[in-house]
Amino acid sequence: MDLNWKEGFTIPTGKLYPFQWNWDSGFTSIGHSHFNLDFAIQELASLFSGQWDNGMLPHIIFHSEKEKTYFPNYDFWDANVNAGAPHKPKTSGITQPAVHGFVLESLLERFPDNEKLIAFVKGIFPKVVKSHRFLYTYRDPEREGLMFIFHPWESGRDNSPLWDESLDRIEVKKEELPPYERRDTSLAPKDERPTTYQYDRYVYLLQLGKNNRYDELGIFEESPYLVQDTLMNAVLIKSNESLIKIGKRFGFDVGELEEWQQQSIPKFQEKLWHAGLQTFAAYDLRGQQHIEHKEIGGIAALYANIPTEDQAKALNDYLQSLHQRGYYICPSFDVDSPLFDSKRYWRGPIWPQMNWMIYHGLKNYNFTDTADIVKSDLIELVSKLGFYEYFESQKSVAEKLETGYGGGDFSWTAACTLDLLKSNGHI
Numbered sequence: 001m002d003l004n005w006k007e008g009f010t011i012p013t014g015k016l017y018p019f020q021w022n023w024d025s026g027f028t029s030i031g032h033s034h035f036n037l038d039f040a041i042q043e044l045a046s047l048f049s050g051q052w053d054n055g056m057l058p059h060i061i062f063h064s065e066k067e068k069t070y071f072p073n074y075d076f077w078d079a080n081v082n083a084g085a086p087h088k089p090k091t092s093g094i095t096q097p098a099v100h101g102f103v104l105e106s107l108l109e110r111f112p113d114n115e116k117l118i119a120f121v122k123g124i125f126p127k128v129v130k131s132h133r134f135l136y137t138y139r140d141p142e143r144e145g146l147m148f149i150f151h152p153w154e155s156g157r158d159n160s161p162l163w164d165e166s167l168d169r170i171e172v173k174k175e176e177l178p179p180y181e182r183r184d185t186s187l188a189p190k191d192e193r194p195t196t197y198q199y200d201r202y203v204y205l206l207q208l209g210k211n212n213r214y215d216e217l218g219i220f221e222e223s224p225y226l227v228q229d230t231l232m233n234a235v236l237i238k239s240n241e242s243l244i245k246i247g248k249r250f251g252f253d254v255g256e257l258e259e260w261q262q263q264s265i266p267k268f269q270e271k272l273w274h275a276g277l278q279t280f281a282a283y284d285l286r287g288q289q290h291i292e293h294k295e296i297g298g299i300a301a302l303y304a305n306i307p308t309e310d311q312a313k314a315l316n317d318y319l320q321s322l323h324q325r326g327y328y329i330c331p332s333f334d335v336d337s338p339l340f341d342s343k344r345y346w347r348g349p350i351w352p353q354m355n356w357m358i359y360h361g362l363k364n365y366n367f368t369d370t371a372d373i374v375k376s377d378l379i380e381l382v383s384k385l386g387f388y389e390y391f392e393s394q395k396s397v398a399e400k401l402e403t404g405y406g407g408g409d410f411s412w413t414a415a416c417t418l419d420l421l422k423s424n425g426h427i
Contacts, residue, residue, distance in 0.1 A: 001031055001418075004411045005039065006063070009046040013389065013407035015069045016187045020047060020061040023156055024412050026099035027353050030106050031415020034422050040107060041120050044100065048127050050091040053084030055134030056214075057098075058091035059153060065090060071183045072206060082214040093206070093214040094154045097232055098135065100128050101239025104246060122250055129243060129257065135236060136260055138216035145263030146228040146271065147236065148285055150219050151205045155229045155297070157332065158202075159194035160346040161339035162291050166225045166284055167201045177203055192344055192405045201225075226285040230272055231297035234280075235357075237264050238304035268306050272298075278314040280306075294318070294334040296354050302361025312365040319362075319370050328377040329370075330358055331393035342393045349390040349405055352378055356416040375420050387413045 004010045009020040010028045017024075025047045033040040050061040062074040074090035085091060104121050111117050139147035149155055152163045180203055184193050194202070205225055212218035220226065240261050247254035274281040274290050280298035282291040299315050301307055307315060322329050333340050333348045341347040355378040362371035381391040381404065388404025 001028065001411055001414050003409055008042050009061070009063060010039075010043060010411050012412065013410045016184065016407040018064075018067045018070055020050075020063060022047065022057060022059045022061075022096035023099045023353070026103040027356065027412040028415045029103055031411070031418050033107050033110055034418055037107075037111060037114065037117060041117065044103070044124060045120070047100075048124060050086055050089050051127060051131065052082070052086070052091075052134075054138065055130035055132075056084075056095055056138075057100075057131040057134075059094050059096040060092040062090040062092075069183055069187070071180060072203070076178075076180065077206070078210055079214065081210055085214070093209050094149075094151050095131075095135075096154060097156050097235040098132060098239050099235055100131070101242040101246075102235075104128065105242035108246065108249075121246065125243070125246060125250070125252060128239070132236065132240065132243070132260065133256070141217060141220055143263075144228075144271070145260070145267040146233050146283075148220070148226050149229050149232055150209065150223045150226055151202070152225075153202065155227075155232055157231065157295075157297065157346040159198050159344070160295060161333055161337065162282055162293055162295055162297075163225070163227070164339070165291070166227060166286065167198065169286070170201050170204055170224050172200045172204050174200070178207060188406055194345060224286060227291070228272070228283040228285060229297060230280045230282050231300050233264065233268055233272070234297070234301045234304040234306060237261065237268065237306060240264070241304070265306060268301070269308065269311075272301075273311060279318065280311075293337060293339075296330055296332045296351070296358075299330055300354065300357050300361065302364060303357040304361075305364055307365075309365070312367070316362065316365070316367045316370050319358075319374070323370075323373055326395050328381060328391070328393050328395060328398065329374055330355065332390075335393070342397060343405060345390070345406070348393055350378065350381060350393045351390050352382075352410075352413040352416040356420065359420065379417060379420065382413060382417050387417070389413065 011018055012021055012024045025043050029040040029043040032043060051057050077092045079085040079091050079093045107117060135147040152158050208223055209219055240257050244254045244257050272280045277294055279294050280301050284291050319329050327335060328350050331348050332346050332351055342349060355374050359371050359374045385401060385404040387410050388408055389406025389410045391404045392398040392401055
């Protein structure tokens with residue numbers, strides 16, 4: 001984590017991700033708090049320096065305009081086509097999971113009487129609420145209580161098979177795409193990264209956003225990809241819950257937050273639960289149907305206290321079955337699907353920050369045995385293979401490997417591992 005610290009913020013890892021990423025910084029802040037509370041505070045302050053006037057918190061903050069090893073860089077996003085985007089620092093034009101509410105709660109739980117932290121939380125609280133208000137105002141135009149994403153990168157699960165069908169409806173003509181050159185495949189193995197087919201569609205949606213000056217209502221009308229994602233909405237609900245607790249402690253008005261919760265939680269339970277799959281499933285607004293796959297976003301609902309007891313038991317039973325079948329838990333995608341790929345990014349590997357959330361979610365429902373497996377699986381992988389971005393989910397394959405997948409020396413892997421170890425007094 002010290003290696004990736006850049007005078008006010010943390011990069012995820014070296015050349016592969018040389019800027020500040022939104023939800024990465026949330027988990028990294030939790031990690032920093034175990035040995036440097038000032039870094040934890042600076043991490044979040046630096047992130048929110050890129051917040052737009054409408055409340056949107058971008059998924060990348062480009063603190064340096066000289067770094068050229070990443071695509072798409074700030075100039076390709078051209079976020080300033082929207083008058084509310086900051087001119088400095090430069091940012092991307094989309095967001096990511098709203099982890100910051102529960103991150104603040106985590107810091108306050110560790111340092112409940114620290115005056116510097118209390119002052120910081122009081123100051124940033126309205127900005128975090130504003131970022132939630134953006135999602136409920138601009139990403140839920142029909143006022144259902146569930147926000148939509150218009151780009152897979154917003155979900156944090158970039159190339160998950162969840163998005164395949166929605167992306168397939170996009171007809172891309174190469175001559176109509178802006179010219180671009182990927183940098184990721186020169187820094188990480190191609191068989192671990194999204195395909196060119198997928199990247200063309202990512203760029204198409206990026207260009208669609210830019211053509212609409214990142215105006216959410218215009219995007220809602222035009223985008224062929226509109227999804228009410230399980231993880232995005234579960235994280236938002238969890239952070240609402242955290243902000244309500246924080247607000248009540250400091251005497252802030254939490255009425256708006258409570259109204260969001262009163263609408264969002266029942267709607268999530270009603271609309272996103274798939275009885276046939278026995279899990280929560282994302283909803284394709286263009287196709288007007290569930291995206292019928294089991295995957296990690298639906299399980300993350302445990303962390304937000306969304307499932308009923310019966311729903312939670314079904315999710316726990318599923319995780320236990322994976323453990324019994326020789327998988328580390330929790331694979332990011334359904335191991336029985338022909339689309340499962342235990343090596344390629346979000347199509348099957350283990351992700352540290354997801355295990356962190358699922359661990360805490362299982363403990364919410366007193367599934368402590370499964371929670372301990374989720375924690376120990378991650379610690380075992382990190383111990384054997386290093387602090388990588390993500391990991392092989394098949395034990396029979398992992399035992400033959402010497403490293404994890406993706407970027408090395410990865411910040412949120414270090415942060416989540418450290419927090420899980422410290423929270424149980426192991427170090």
